[in-house]
Amino acid sequence: MIRTIICDDHSLFREGLSSLLKNYNDIGVIAEANNGFELKTTLEKIECDVLLTDFSMPGGGVELIKELHERYPNMAIIVLSMHSEDHFAIRVFKAGAVGFMSKNCLSENLADAIRKASQGQCFMNPKSTQLFESAQSQKNKKGEGHEGLSDREFEVMVGIADGRSLTEIGESLCLSVKTVSTYRSRVLSKLNLHSNAEIVHYVLSQGLSSKFAHDSGDISKKDV
Incomplete structure (x- = not known):
């Protein structure tokens, strides 16, 4: 049985x-958590093989993935998100996740991903693989646009949008308002932007926001 937490x-x-x-x-779901803070408390009590976690939630994001990967190196982390895979997958894989999937994926694909993750394998589509390999080959070069932002800057930008x-x-990232303002x-x-409105326009133009995605609570027996 693959012990799984959602x-x-x-x-x-x-x-x-x-x-x-x-x-x-x-596959057995042994626990559920409402946010990153609750998740960390749960993991102190229960051993988990595979974690299925959202990206944009209180106490979530890249820093949570980094922390959990360091504390629980034998636990495989799969990120489920409504955000664009093209832009977010690279960051979550670098943080230690082994998979990044859309919340609209087929349940069969998710089950396969859980099985592969439990065996120590990564799960990403061909396009994400190409983007990740390209990023790795150019990791010493300064990125352009939002690729040049740190993980925290990137998360603050998307949060504003x-x-x-x-x-x-x-509150979501466990940072003071002053620190968020600095980011x-x-x-x-x-x-080279000048206001929150321009941040919103930039993020939407790059397809980085999940604001107008379908409601994640609309689940059928076929789709996750």
């Missing part, structure tokens, strides 16, 4: 995903 701040998505995975005899206040972003200033400077 972490997502949408209860309907967690419940739907847990129900779907019951169809597979070799998703309509969250600096206070809300700070915002760096984003503006690096991207």
Whole structure:
């Protein structure tokens, strides 16, 4: 039995995903968590083989993946997100995740990903593989546009574009409002932008925001 934990701040998505995975005899959902903070408490009590976690949630993001990968190196992490795989996959793989999948993926594909992850294998589509290999070959070169942002700057930028206040972003990332404001200033400077409105326009033009994606709670028996 592959011991699996689901972490997502949408209860309907967690419940739907847990129900779907019951169809597979070799996969067992042993716990659920509502956010990154609750997840860390849960992992102190329960051993897990594969973690399925959202990216944009309180206490989530790249830093959470980095921390969990360091503390639990034998636990495979698969990120499920409504964000664009092309832009987010590279960052989560570098942080220590072994898979990045859309929340609209077929349940059969997710089950296969869980099995591969439990065996120490990475799971990414061909396009993500190409992007990751390209990024690795150019890791010593300074990135352009949002590729040149640090993980924290990137997360603050997307948070602003998703309509969250600096206070809300700070609470999600465990940062002070002053620190979030500093990251915002760096984003503006690096991207040559001048306001939150321009940040929103940039993020939407690059396909980085999940703001207008389908509701993640709308789950059918076929799709996750």
